[in-house]
Amino acid sequence: MPLSGGAPREVLEDVFYADWAPDGRNLAVVRPVDGRFRLEYPIGKVLYETSGWITYARFSPKGDRIAFLDHPTLGENYGSVSIVDLDGHKSTLSSGWKQLKGLAWSPAGDEVWFSANRATRSELVYAVTLAGKERLILEAPGWMRLQEISRDGRVLMLEATPRSRIVCRTPDTAAERDLSWFDWSTAADLSGDGKKLLFYEWGEGVAGNPTVYLRDTGGGDAVRLGEGRALALSPDAKWALAFQPGPLPRLALLPTGPGEEKHLPSSGLTEYYSAAWFPDGNQVLFVAAGSDGQPRSYVQSVNGGQPRAITDETAQAVLVSPNGKMLAAVGPAGGYQLRPVDGGDPRPIRGALAGDQLLQWSADGRFLYVQGLSDSAVIFFRLDLATGRREPWKTIEPADPVGVIGIQPAAVHITPDGRSFVYSYWKVLTELYLVDRLK
Structure with a gap:
């Protein structure tokens, strides 16, 4: 939809997640095709696909990588934090999580932040570097699900009690x-x-x-x-x-x-x-x-x-x-x-x-x-x-x-x-x- 107003224009059907590239010209999308989930950028070019599912696809600040949560079983929230470059080379940064939801890049693009837990289904906030080094960011009662990180470093969090x-x-x-x-x-x-x-x-x-x-x-x-x-x-x-x-x-x-x-x-x-x-x-x-x-x-x-x-x-x-x-x-x-x-x-x-x-x-x-x-x-x-x-x-x-x-x-x-x-x-x-x- 144009910021100046007007009717929305349909771009693509059956899209689960989408994120604009930093230059605002194209979208990265996650969608199911023939029983498999795909991460595409630009639309139509498959960077990664799986028989499980993909969530929270986010562009890095430089626009050279896309971070996402990789779940091996469709509908289940356990899985790993991964990145893929624009040529389709995928790397796993952090794995073994039982509960995994919410993802954002740090303003500098040197870390991926996410909400997860290896032991239970509650959610803590962690960060992992591109080299795979993890650290705990925030532990609080209830679920603390990461929503977004602004360019100046402020963090939008959702506290939930399901x-x-x-x-x-x-x-x-x-x-x-x-x-x-x-x-x-x-x-x-x-x-x-x-x-x-x-x-x-x-x-x-x-x-x-x-x-x-x-x-x-x-x-x-x-x-x-x-x-x-x-x-x-x-x-x-x-x-x-x-x-x-x-x-x-x-x-x-x-x-x-x-x-x-x-x-x-x-x-x-x-x-x-x-x-x-x-x-x-x-x-x-x-x-x-x-x-x-x-x-x-x-x-x-x-x-x-x-x-x-x-x-x-x-x-x-x-x-x-x-x-x-x-x-x-x-x-x-x-x-x-x-x-x-x-x-x-x-x-x-x-x-x-x-x-x-x-x-x-x-x-x-x-x-x-x-x-x-x-x-x-x-x-x-x-x-x-x-x-x-x-x-x-x-x-x-x-x-x-x-x-x-x-x-x-x-x-x-x-x-x-x-x-x-x-x-x-x-x-x-x-x-x-x-x-x-x-x-």
Whole structure:
């Protein structure tokens, strides 16, 4: 947009980050192309690309280098601080960070400043020279995320206190109940009778290490089941399926009572997104990606055996019907499908709208519960699979809207009878600071 005014002009679509070169003539941009993130300068010339993702690309004051945060896993914040010159020669300045966000060059261009932490998900401010020498700049309560450094050395900082909350409602309670445990509580599943909540913590309360818990929706203490990101609770509520990241990513079966933890063969799969159990409790359906980064749906026996792909990269099956014969899937171009487990032609889910989240099948298999598109409320609809009738079911909003930044789409769950539900939402209170003489 011209500084003198006028309408904005679109330059490029699907850009995640952009920064002007010091001479103001061209932009460096970060964008996804064919499943990989690219850093381009000028637009169209690829300096670096990755199957993970790239954040906070910033030009050096001289315009001869671009600093950025390099994350090896898409959507995860761990990674390294890197620079690339205009010929595409990349160097890593600092690595091994568990939490990594915010980046700016020092006015002299001899250091890159960033917000990070190697132990937890809180954020401290560090600096690293072009030779890789690190030093701590600022340690303070809460998150201190670096925003910008002016030419005269003043530093713009954002102090934030993020919280993920869990809210549950069952027929036995007169009002919604907060079932959050530590600071980043995220709902993963609800038992069929609405009495057990599966969730995981992944904030300061567990030092940033995802940890699985089970809790009665009526209250009481949460029970720690093991490490990982919780995905789904078995039909008999005796096992929790969890994703355990690391050098050898894998699915784990965590007993909710007496028993030993079990692990499923991964066959090279590296990232797991969602999961559901088959009604007999002997198989699981999950969406995962391998080395090509393309999510597909798989079925795997919990008693051993390799995962079996049941869709290509154009569809993701996320729910299993009560009789175990049909799958509800997100198809090409965001459409919704019913797909036979044993193969066959898919058919569209009538009544589903763009942006819906498929949540749950009714116990009799006649209906699907979906979550409508909304950032600030949970809007449930019930779809009649035979007629396509879309019926409003429930609308819920967080009781205190101050600081709410959105409902977590993958953390909304409802029981087959539609009477119990749980959801998670993010709440962040922030303050902006301008800091002088920070060196």
